[in-house]
Amino acid sequence: MTETAAEAVKSIVSRVPQAADGGVRIRDTGPEKGFEISVAPAPEPDDTVVTASGAQVYLDAGARDALDDRVLDAQLGEDGSVRFALADQA
Template identity: 45%
Template structure:
């Protein structure tokens, strides 16, 4: 199952908190344009079949294909001095 670092959890919570329409929201990860890309969006509810991952108060919904692809990964995040956020996936140790 996908895990989140503490930094990623903090960033996910911060992103969700900035969305006024998402009081019980989560970050949703779904397949992107190709098999190595993923899209993310703030959503208020999961889609049918989504898996819920909770870590340090952060909630992430994984689309079934994304869940299978990311099952052995850890989501990490980095915030640049400009405030830009980048996510990285690393293999679980």
């Protein structure tokens, strides 16, 4: 997870009071749909937790396997919007 992605995750999570100590959960919804991202107050029991700069990302088993060699990055818009992207690890 890049520093920009960590800041984006923290910004998104801070907007959801019931998930203030939580993170962003990425779930693999299959080859046709890709990944689903949501704010979660805590990881599910089988999630892998990735922490960077105080941000937490929870990966379900499918996402963990599919994203093992990838880096989560983000672009922050001036209007507060966030756009996530995946890049190859260097």
